[in-house]
């Protein structure tokens with residue numbers, strides 16, 4: 255089971271001290287039942303990966319530029335740079351970035367660049383509320399998968415995060431049956447090797463009780479609640495209770 259913490263644009267060097275509790279907790283993971291990945295802002299990737307060196311906790315980035323080559327792109331960071339400072343994963347296609355104008359074509363280029371840099375990709379897909387109401391969820395998911403992974407031959411380094419846009423940061427989670435249907439549908443789109451599929455959207459230490467028994471889910475992408483080490487640990491503990 256994957257537990258991915260997406261810190262979004264929160265955190266500075268002092269915040270890293272709060273992870274001591276999670277580091278201690280991660281040592282109880284003797285049988286590798288779970289995998290913890292922290293995706294902090296880019297500024298914290300290096301210090302965090304140094305701090306986590308002797309632990310099993312891994313580090314990821316939250317986005318990357320689409321160009322594998324270095325270039326005149328002020329303010330941007332590419333996949334090679336992220337890899338060089340210790341990132342092993344990168345989130346691509348998050349709805350907060352899609353809302354800023356990232357389209358499927360750009361996401362596809364980013365995914366290919368990340369794979370070239372040997373990063374594992376946490377590829378976010380999900381429908382908006384309007385699309386859900388029009389019963390277009392499966393169509394949207396199929397299109398995002400098809401376009402995002404166009405000419406990506408080897409999907410073994412792709413993890414899908416199903417994140418309905420209407421559930422991110424709203425406190426609302428999908429009904430168990432809807433989640434089951436969407437995740438089964440996503441898995442059915444892959445004939446050769448089925449990727450891990452995570453759920454993300456308002457997961458917290460209370461609603462995890464409703465989510466943990468949907469055994470088709472391979473883990474969770476956790477935003478807001480991951481900023482509290484206590485809540486994050488609670489989510490992991492409750493998943494296995």
Ligand code: PEP
Pocket residue numbers: 260417421422423424454455456457475476477478479
């Ligand atoms: C996210 O941003 O990926 C996310 C799931 O956020 P939250 O848990 O805060 O809804």
